[in-house]
Amino acid sequence: MFARQNVPRYNVRMRASHLEDFYSFLRFPSISTDDNYSERVSECAHWLVGKLTGIGLKAELVPTPGHPVVWARNQHRGGRRTVLIYGHYDVQPPDPLELWDSPPFDPVLKDGYVFARGATDNKGQILSHILGIQETIEEDGELPINLHLVIEGEEEIGSANLGKFLIQNRDSLKSDVAVVSDTGMITRGVPTLSYGLRGVTALEIKVTGPKMDLHSGVFGGAVANPITALAQLLGTLHDREGRVAIAGFYDRVKSLEDWEREAWRKLPIDGDREVLKETGAPELFGEAGYNSFERLWGRPTAEINGIGGGYQGKGTKTVIASHAMAKLTFRLVPNQEGDEILKLARAHLRKNLPKGVTLDITDGHSGPWYLTDPHSPGGEAAQRALRKAFNADVALIREGGSIPIVSQFRGILGIETLLMGLALADCRAHSPNENFPLENLEGGIRLNKAVLRELAG
């Protein structure tokens, strides 16, 4: 998960057609959250169907009320294990555009890294599975397992329609285990099995005062300023030691196990040092009593993802804004429940609303946390495949991000998920200059081939 190290350049021998596929995939601005890009999202899905059909799978586009699901299968045969590989072809918006060194949808290869929005999250990772399947079919004529490949277009906006897809096709999709590469490697070259994920739930708030922007000289002092009120309100979300101050927020939080705190302390990298290095933050800051890995993987958060109100242009404008808004997300850990956290948050916000303004709250998307046993038979098979693909000891970790679908695989299909991520911390998922090392694309191809063989038993 963390840090590009100063190790000798990896000697990647990538097949030219694989690189071409990667570039073609990255060129689609498949931004799921922005309606203006709906057609480009759809074009990306069509490209995938073409690619999967081309390597010998039966692939189709399954429409949803939002963006379509790409679903591909090989010829299933009795007596074989069935494996569901999941990924997503949609990406985050590229803003702020001016911080990119090259256009986000015009991939550039530099020092072995490919730079583009979606390079890591998730196009590079899901493509490595596709290319692994391609090579296995080329080498062996067929796959050693029955395959379901499910690639959705709404992961970045909460996978709102994938659950319905799973429910509607529950019988067809019956599988033994799911494989997902949408998480990170603890550091370059260290194969990593993630056995836990944080959940997420979101809301947006709007604080309104006067019916229009006012002259702050003429009216300042006699009416509440919505920006001031919003700041005061948001200032109540945390105490000054980094704890979330919403009543009941920690009530269901399961304490970290001693064995995992111990295991994380023994990982080949130091979390505190890596967080400082990767983020460039002036200092560490988080919930008192926990180190960085524990804060990131085992503790919940309340984050403000965006705020806006009044005049943000050049110079001065002496206004009292009519309204101001903020976007919030909460990261959840076992055994918090998204709906309950939203309820507590809404109650907190209403209770702490300053005088003189009104408050509108809009709930956003949600996804639950995930926790599984890395020592199950599937987990052990994954560890063997990881060791084989990367020729190194496997790190067992949790992750700070959220993959809501993993809980749906458990809830709807009744299967556990093996999270074998290929992202490095400085791959800049969700940030400008997102990138993916070709050595991880190549490693991902080897991993796919190994894990299908290991899971075949």
Added chain:
Amino acid sequence: MFARQNVPRYNVRMRASHLEDFYSFLRFPSISTDDNYSERVSECAHWLVGKLTGIGLKAELVPTPGHPVVWARNQHRGGRRTVLIYGHYDVQPPDPLELWDSPPFDPVLKDGYVFARGATDNKGQILSHILGIQETIEEDGELPINLHLVIEGEEEIGSANLGKFLIQNRDSLKSDVAVVSDTGMITRGVPTLSYGLRGVTALEIKVTGPKMDLHSGVFGGAVANPITALAQLLGTLHDREGRVAIAGFYDRVKSLEDWEREAWRKLPIDGDREVLKETGAPELFGEAGYNSFERLWGRPTAEINGIGGGYQGKGTKTVIASHAMAKLTFRLVPNQEGDEILKLARAHLRKNLPKGVTLDITDGHSGPWYLTDPHSPGGEAAQRALRKAFNADVALIREGGSIPIVSQFRGILGIETLLMGLALADCRAHSPNENFPLENLEGGIRLNKAVLRELAG
């Protein structure tokens, strides 16, 4: 200053050429704060010189490091009083554009009101003086006083270069009194002399955490969120009862006199009711212990005029922003000093900065408060002119806004200023759909003619 009443429509008999002049003046987007509009500001100044020359004044454009000053004079003669009339031709930015019912620089006449940015602040008001001078010259062949007409292009950005203009031309500009119409009438039809103004001082703050935007799942909880830190910081500026919580902020504040609190209570309108009506705010809110007029005219404020950080677009983006910013202004009353307030504010912000982030503070423009005696000989002449022009009793008030130049007239030229404003509260200065009633343009013309005669003695 307050409120369009439900009175019968005023029957305006406006000369067509006056209306044409008003429209021409309003069509210039003379936005002084935005460098992209520098040429349009200059075009507006050139138009004024042409107009003033056309009515028989000697007019010139005085360059400054910023926008030029328009300076016009009649033929001065010994033994006459000298009057300096001041106004400004620059305007506020029109944002948010989408809230305008008609384009801000394409004036529209509707029910006797002209809608355009600058209609009230200050083009309509200064033009009424120009047209009054024009009519007096047309009727009498000359003015009864020696005139200096000074119209600057930087009032909305703090009049940074007008002081130097006054200093450099101190001898030439020697006058007995200044006349300014850049304030308000207490209500429609009630002539108003403003004997006090609040000052203003500004600063901008930027809170920075990580060196780039981060994935709030991957990194959330281990580094400080700059938006959260900014909200917490801004939340310390006030207590929950509306008092500014900066140490020392009120130390130099002069208490309101009993006589003015009494006079304001007897005004023909109720401040609390008018503030609610004009702003549409859900309730009154301000410093405990004061009514709305007292809060607006006699008490200082700390206002956040703008805030921004992170993702403000449609949908959700799970980021921790690298930085967040806010724009602040403080309204000042006697005997606060802008530099001292900035110093106290900077100290407060640095002292209350949450952990894990850094703070940059940039000082903005400043202007002092003003207080004069409405019963001086000049003040009495102004009251007579106001009574004559509007045929009604004169209201004596203070104002919440700031006209920094008024203190410069006193400090540099040694003269007092008569503030005889023509703005109504719902003229929406600084807001979308700014407008000016033609009856006030006409009243302003009568007022100019009357006040020059009264001041001539």
